[in-house]
Amino acid sequence: MIEIRNLTKKYGQFLALDNVSFDVKKGEIMGFLGPNGAGKSTTMNILTGYIPCTSGTVKVGGFEIMENPKEVKSQIGYLPEIPPLYGDMTVDEYLKFIFELKSVPLNQRKRQMDDILYLVKIGDMKKRLIKNLSKGYRQRVGFAQALVGNPPVLVLDEPTVGLDPSQIVEIRKLISSLRHDHTIILSTHILSEVNAVCSSVVMVNHGRIAAKGSVSDFTASEGSVNKFIISVVGNKNAIQKTISEVSGVRNVTFLRVDKDAALFNVESSRNVDVRRPLFNELARASLPVIELRPVGRSMEEIFIDIVNNDKYVSETAGNERGEED
Amino acid sequence: MGTIYKREMNAYFRSPVAYTIIALFMLMVGLFFWVRNLLYASTDFSGALSMTSTYLTFLMPTLTMKLLSDERRNGTEVLLRTSPTPMWKVVVGKYLAALTLYGIMVALTAIYPIVMTFLSETGIPVGKTFGGYVGFFLLGATYLAISLFASSFTESQVVAAISGIVALLVLYYMQSIGATIGGTFGSILQWLSPLKRYSDFSLGGFNIASLVFYLTFSGMMVFLSVLNVERRRWQ
Ligand SMILES: Nc1ncnc2c1ncn2[C@@H]1O[C@H](COP(=O)(O)OP(=O)(O)O)[C@@H](O)[C@H]1O
Numbered sequence: 279m280i281e282i283r284n285l286t287k288k289y290g291q292f293l294a295l296d297n298v299s300f301d302v303k304k305g306e307i308m309g310f311l312g313p314n315g316a317g318k319s320t321t322m323n324i325l326t327g328y329i330p331c332t333s334g335t336v337k338v339g340g341f342e343i344m345e346n347p348k349e350v351k352s353q354i355g356y357l358p359e360i361p362p363l364y365g366d367m368t369v370d371e372y373l374k375f376i377f378e379l380k381s382v383p384l385n386q387r388k389r390q391m392d393d394i395l396y397l398v399k400i401g402d403m404k405k406r407l408i409k410n411l412s413k414g415y416r417q418r419v420g421f422a423q424a425l426v427g428n429p430p431v432l433v434l435d436e437p438t439v440g441l442d443p444s445q446i447v448e449i450r451k452l453i454s455s456l457r458h459d460h461t462i463i464l465s466t467h468i469l470s471e472v473n474a475v476c477s478s479v480v481m482v483n484h485g486r487i488a489a490k491g492s493v494s495d496f497t498a499s500e501g502s503v504n505k506f507i508i509s510v511v512g513n514k515n516a517i518q519k520t521i522s523e524v525s526g527v528r529n530v531t532f533l534r535v536d537k538d539a540a541l542f543n544v545e546s547s548r549n550v551d552v553r554r555p556l557f558n559e560l561a562r563a564s565l566p567v568i569e570l571r572p573v574g575r576s577m578e579e580i581f582i583d584i585v586n587n588d589k590y591v592s593e594t595a596g597n598e599r600g601e602e603d
Numbered sequence: 604m605g606t607i608y609k610r611e612m613n614a615y616f617r618s619p620v621a622y623t624i625i626a627l628f629m630l631m632v633g634l635f636f637w638v639r640n641l642l643y644a645s646t647d648f649s650g651a652l653s654m655t656s657t658y659l660t661f662l663m664p665t666l667t668m669k670l671l672s673d674e675r676r677n678g679t680e681v682l683l684r685t686s687p688t689p690m691w692k693v694v695v696g697k698y699l700a701a702l703t704l705y706g707i708m709v710a711l712t713a714i715y716p717i718v719m720t721f722l723s724e725t726g727i728p729v730g731k732t733f734g735g736y737v738g739f740f741l742l743g744a745t746y747l748a749i750s751l752f753a754s755s756f757t758e759s760q761v762v763a764a765i766s767g768i769v770a771l772l773v774l775y776y777m778q779s780i781g782a783t784i785g786g787t788f789g790s791i792l793q794w795l796s797p798l799k800r801y802s803d804f805s806l807g808g809f810n811i812a813s814l815v816f817y818l819t820f821s822g823m824m825v826f827l828s829v830l831n832v833e834r835r836r837w838q
C-alpha cells in the first residue's frame with residue numbers, strides 16, 4: 279500500500295532523513311518508532327504531501343506523491359503532531375469544512391459525519407467552539423478530521439502525546455477498531471505503544487532506519503524466545519545429542535569450544551520455551567550448563583540502545599529483514 | 604475556493620477585529636463627511652472618499668494580516684496543503700473574503716450620499732459620486748492584494764501588517780517620488796502609482812485603462828502570493 283524508497287530530506291545543510299526505505303502492507307498498523315528528532319514527522323510530512331523530499335520516491339496505492347499529488351492526498355487521512363484545528367469554529371462547522379475541503383461527495387457526508395462522530399465519540403461536543411475543548415477532545419476532533427472522506431490510509435503523528443492515561447487507552451482502542459479497513463502508520467517515541475497496537479515496526483534514529491520487521495519478528499523481552507547460545511561442559515557429541523532430543527528444539531549447531539565448555543546455537547519452535555527442559559535434560563545427563571542466553575534482540579534492547587547510546591543499530595531478531603542500506 | 608471563502612467570512616465576523624475595523628472606518632468616513640460635505644455645504648461625496656483613501660494604507664493590511672499568517676501559526680496550513688484542494692484556490696478564496704468585507708464597508712458608506720439625495724434640493728452629482736466609489740473600491744482592492752502578498756512572507760500577524768503598511772506607503776509616495784525624479788524612470792513610477800489613477804476616477808472620469816490597470820495589478824499580486832506560498836513549501 280505504501281512504498282517508501284531511498285527517501286532523503288535536507289533542511290538546508292541538515293540531513294533530516296538519510297536514505298530511508300520501508301513498505302507498509304495493506305491492512306497493517308505500522309509503528310514508526312524513534313526518539314524525538316529522529317525524523318518521524320519529517321517522513322510523515324513528505325508522505326502526506328505537506329513538504330517535498332530532497333530525493334527518493336513515495337508511492338501510495340501505486341501513485342507517486344510528486345507525480346500524482348492529488349491521487350495520493352485523496353487516499354490519506356493525516357493527523358499531524360499538532361492537530362490542525364480552527365479555534366473559532368464549532369466541531370460541527372469544522373468537520374463540514376473538512377468535508378468540503380476534501381470534496382467528499384454530498385450524498386455521503388451526512389452518513390460519514392454520523393459515523394465519525396460516533397466512532398470518535400465527540401457527538402456531544404458538536405456545537406462547541408473548538409478553542410474551548412480540552413486537549414483530549416481536540417485530539418479527537420483532529421482524529422475525526424483524518425477520517426473524513428474515509429481514506430484507506432491513515433497517518434497519525436504521535437496521536438497520544440500529551441493525553442492522560444485513560445485518553446491514551448481510548449485513542450488506542452479507536453486505532454485498533456480502525457485496523458480492519460485501514461492501513462495505518464502511527465508514529466511514537468513510546469515503545470509500549472507499538473506493542474499495544476501495531477503489527478509491524480520501523481525504528482528510526484537520526485534520520486536513518488535502525489531496525490524494521492513485524493512485531494513478532496522481534497524477540498519479546500520474556501518468553502517466546504527462539505534462539506539461544508548455550509554453553510555446556512562435557513563431550514561435544516553427547517551434548518549435541520541430548521539437546522536435539524529435547525522436545526521443541528528444532529536445530530542445534532556447534533559453534534566453538536571455549537575453555538572446557540562447548541558452545542552451541544539452539545533454535546526452538548516459536549512460542550515454545552525450551553529453556554527449562556533443556557536445562558533439566560542436560561543436568562540429568564550430567565552435562566552442566568554454564569550459560570544459556572537468548573540471541574536476537576528484543577525491541578526494547580534495540581530501542582534502549584538507540585536512546586541511550588545514540589548509536590546506529592542494524593541488528594534485529596529477524597536479521598535478514600533488518601536493513602537494506 | 605468557496606469553502607475557504609466561507610470559512611474566512613465566518614472567521615471575520617466571529618472576531619472583534621472585523622467589527623473594530625468597520626467601526627473605525629465608518630467613524631473616519633463620518634468625520635470626512637462632516638468636513639467635506641457638511642462644513643463646505645457640498646453634495647459631492649467623492650471628496651470625503653478621497654480623504655478616506657489615504658487611510659486605506661493603514662486599514663487594508665489589518666484585513667489581510669491574519670489570512671495567511673494564522674494558518675502557519677496554528678498548524679492548519681498542513682490541512683490545506685495535504686488536502687486535494689490546490690493552494691491557488693485557498694489564496695484566491697481568502698482574497699475574495701477580504702474583498703467582500705471591504706465591499707461591505709464601502710457599501711455601508713453609501714448611507715451618506717443617499718441621505719444627501721433626500722436632504723439637498725439640488726441633488727448629488729451622480730456621475731462624480733459613482734466614479735469616486737468605483738475608484739475607491741478598486742484602490743482598496745489593489746491595496747488588499749498588495750498587503751496579502753506582503754503577508755505571505757511571514758507567520759506573524761504583526762509583521763504581516765507592518766510590511767503591508769510599509770509597502771502601501773511606498774506606493775503612496777510613488778507618484779510624488781516619480782514627479783521629483785522626473786525623466787523616464789520618474790514617469791514609469793508615476794504610471795505605476797495606484798493613487799494617481801484613483802484621482803482620475805474621483806474626478807468623475809471613468810477610465811477603462813485604469814480599470815484594467817487596477818484589475819491587472821491586483822491579479823498580479825494575488826498570483827505572486829500564490830507563488831510565494833508555493834515557493835515556501837520548498838524551503
Ligand atoms: N523545518 C525544519 N527546518 C530545519 N530543521 C528541521 C525542520 N523540521 C525538522 N527539523 C529537524 O529535523 C529533525 C527531525 O525532525 P522531526 O521529523 O520533527 O523528528 P521527530 O518527529 O522524529 O521528532 C530534527 O533534528 C529537527 O530539528
Ligand SMILES: [Mg+2]
Nearest residue numbers: 318319320359
Ligand atoms: Mg515529531
